[in-house]
Amino acid sequence: MLHRVIVPIALLAAIAYPMSGHSWTAFLAIVxxxxxxxxxxxxxxxxxxxSFGHALYFAVGAYTAGFVARDLGGGELVVLLLAGTVASLIAGLIVGAFVVRYRYIFFAMLNLAFSMVLYSLLEKFFHITGGSDGLRIDRPTVLGLSLDRAEFETILYYVALAILAVSLIGVHRFLDSPTGHALKAIKTNETRIEYLGLSPRMILLRAYVVSATLAGLGGTLVGVFQGIATPDYAYWVRSGEFVFVAILGGTGHVLGAVAGSFVYEFIRANAAAYVGDTWQLTLGIVLLVIILFAPSGLIGLLNGRRRPAAADAEPAKRQPGTDQEVAR
Known part of the structure; x- marks a missing residue:
């Protein structure tokens, strides 16, 4: 497949890019x-x-890093990343134990509700969180070394790249494992999982906690990189942005996260420079084009697919003699 050729080249280019002296290092780090x-x-x-509420974990990671950095007078980068990751994991486990009982629109709206509760708390508890002004995150040391802004951004660039690469490989292997296949089966026939003696709730909870941890880790990195955590990190618009980018990049492959994030941030940065406050219109047009002409997203377009994965699988579901026909 095409991405097997592109990925190694893109990874090598990403590793070498900061050495070129160009000014897009910060942009790529955010991506x-x-x-x-x-x-x-x-x-x-x-x-x-x-989930329309994953901004909750994004904010949990960023604010946890902010609280730890404030108490430690800046702290150590590794400590902040670990604290944000653990906090989002715990939050995902607590919230997930409740929301995995529900499906589809109820699942989406419950996540949104939890996220908006946190947003309100961050806004109201001004003396703790800084309110709408946000919580400042002092620049931490890196292995005990105090770095200037340029050096710190370069370090964070490579840290984010390494974490993303490991996460992509980990999620890909997870989806290719028995648990991952059982997770996909929840979408088609949840009853069969129960017949196998497995718990759909537990399977979905595992995936949910991993998902929340990834969101929290991303929020921690962004908060440390920007030096501030604001209530907007937990706002529903942020959650919608994550879903938007996932659809844009393509939900059928883990690389859709990278492709979608790059295109989204690129369009937002450049459109905002040329069309001002109407940059959302440009993003909306791009998403409409993707949905109409490449429903599988940017990664699906690279692979030459024009239909979503569900549509490709539909004929197989109707073939006589299959396990599903027998069950009927």
Whole structure:
């Protein structure tokens, strides 16, 4: 497939890019960081579930890093990343234990509700969170070294790239495992999973916690990189952005998170420079074009696919003699 050729080339280019001296290092670092929560959305979409509240974990990661950095006077980068990751994992486990009981629109709206509750708390508790002004995150040390802004951004660039690469490989292997195949089966026939003696709720909960952890890790990286965490990190628009990017990049492959994040940030940065406040219109047009002419997203377009994965599988479901026909 085409991405097997493109991926190694793109990875080598990403590793070498900061050495070229160009000014897009910060832009690419943001792309890598925001691809993590999108990857979490793609993971849940394999089970046919969409979350409009994953900004909750994005904010949990960023604010946890901010609190730890404030208490430690800046702290260490590794400590902040670990703290944000663990906090989002715990939050995902608590919220997930409740929301995995529901499916489809109820699943989506419950996640949205939890996210908006956190948004309100971050806005109201001004003396703790900084309110709408946000919480400042002081620049941490890296292995005990205090770096200037340029050096710190370069380090974060490589950290984000390494974390994203490991996450992509990990999620890909997870989806190719028995648990991953069971997760996909939730979308088509959840009853069969129960017949096999497995719990659909537990399978979805595992995926949900992984998804929440990825979102929290992305939020931690973005918060540390920008030096601030604001309530907007938990707002529903942020959650919608993650879903938007997942559809744009393509939900049928983990690389859709990277492709969608890159195109989204590129259009937003350039459209905002030329068309001002109407950059959302440009993004909307791009998404409409993708939906109409490449429903499988950008990655599906690269692979030459014009139909969504569900449509490709439809003829097979109707073939006589299959296991599904026998069950009927």
């Amino acid at each position: 890598f960081m925001k691809a993590l929560p999108v990857l979490g959305i793609i993971l849940l979409l394999q089970a046919g579930q969409v």
